[in-house]
Amino acid sequence: MVAAMTQRDDDMTGQMSEEPWFLPGPAEPAPEPDPLLPGASRQPGESDIVAEWLAAQAALAMPLARLAQRLGALDERLARGPEGWRHRLALIEAAELGWFTGDRIAPDRLALWVALRLSGVQDDMAALTRAAWAVRRLTGGPGPMEGLADFLGRRDPREMAPGAESLSDRASAWAGMMEAARALHPIARAAMGFHLWALAGLDNPGDRLEAAVTAARIAAEECRGAVFAPLSLGGAGALRASGPVEQRLRRWIEGMEDAIRAAMRHLDDIQTWQARAQDQIAGLSGRTPPALVRVMVEWPLVSAPMAEKLTGASRAAVQRNLAWMQRAGLIREVTGQGRFRMWRARLRAPVQAT
Numbered sequence: 506m507v508a509a510m511t512q513r514d515d516d517m518t519g520q521m522s523e524e525p526w527f528l529p530g531p532a533e534p535a536p537e538p539d540p541l542l543p544g545a546s547r548q549p550g551e552s553d554i555v556a557e558w559l560a561a562q563a564a565l566a567m568p569l570a571r572l573a574q575r576l577g578a579l580d581e582r583l584a585r586g587p588e589g590w591r592h593r594l595a596l597i598e599a600a601e602l603g604w605f606t607g608d609r610i611a612p613d614r615l616a617l618w619v620a621l622r623l624s625g626v627q628d629d630m631a632a633l634t635r636a637a638w639a640v641r642r643l644t645g646g647p648g649p650m651e652g653l654a655d656f657l658g659r660r661d662p663r664e665m666a667p668g669a670e671s672l673s674d675r676a677s678a679w680a681g682m683m684e685a686a687r688a689l690h691p692i693a694r695a696a697m698g699f700h701l702w703a704l705a706g707l708d709n710p711g712d713r714l715e716a717a718v719t720a721a722r723i724a725a726e727e728c729r730g731a732v733f734a735p736l737s738l739g740g741a742g743a744l745r746a747s748g749p750v751e752q753r754l755r756r757w758i759e760g761m762e763d764a765i766r767a768a769m770r771h772l773d774d775i776q777t778w779q780a781r782a783q784d785q786i787a788g789l790s791g792r793t794p795p796a797l798v799r800v801m802v803e804w805p806l807v808s809a810p811m812a813e814k815l816t817g818a819s820r821a822a823v824q825r826n827l828a829w830m831q832r833a834g835l836i837r838e839v840t841g842q843g844r845f846r847m848w849r850a851r852l853r854a855p856v857q858a859t
Contacts, residue, residue, distance in 0.1 A: 554701070555686045561751040562693045568758045569690060575765045576692070576725070576734055582772060584730025589803030591732055593775065594768055595643035596805055598721070599636050601737040605744055606714045608632035613806045613839075613847050615640070620804070620811045639718050643733045648726060649719045653680050657715055679705035683723070692734070695724035696757040700746055717744055724761070738771075739763030774852040775802055782835050793818040793826050801836060801850045808847050
């Protein structure tokens, strides 16, 4: 009997020493994917990337052709129009791109900074500098394919690290990919370059702004009057980076089409305003009124110090003519304050009382 009790105690002790039945057992390692099996993931090569974009371009041939026609119409109009139109669109585009990248620079602050290098204590100097860079690149100068590192005009702090790849090397690799995609239409190639920006290691604080400005210049590289193709005037839908290549290119085409429509409508408005303003100032003497009209065409927002510098007229003459233009319904003051006032063209003629 004692032996039986001892045997039972040993059995209970053995059972208690085992792991509880409700705990999960050790996890088995996941099997390694066989790189030779179909569907195994691999890093796409240069030819694979270009082939994807070529396939997307072929699938969207009709929308791309319509967009190219719209861009050609904008190009022709800007080629025949005054230089101020291009500058005005560049300022508006740079301000809109700032909202997309998170800088949120108001057009009046950007205009003051570009024209006079004036800023307020609340302004983000780095954001203003980036926006001013965008305005300069969108108004002229050598394009990115003539030397991307020079086009960007920045020094990457990572170059200071021992053994780090230089910005010039990364820019050359990106440019090589763009050259390999010469079979793409410039609009589609610009979209590819924008979406490959981070993959090429060109990311930087404000990199989305740099990528967008670079792409805008590439899309218009065959244009004569348009320095850049608008991307954000109708919203930032073209710049959303998600989904497969065909979906990205479709959003790019639709977003750029909206932006070009907005640019054409704006040019319609400013052209109508310019004709109305020239008709109303015809009876005025002096060179200040026509000079102010040109400034209002070129700049979306104008202050008295800006107008003084840009027209070369005296402060008294500028203020007197601004007041006359406001009374005539040609311009309106937008700040609503006594000092540091800003004016813009009243693109819609005020309704006359009957």
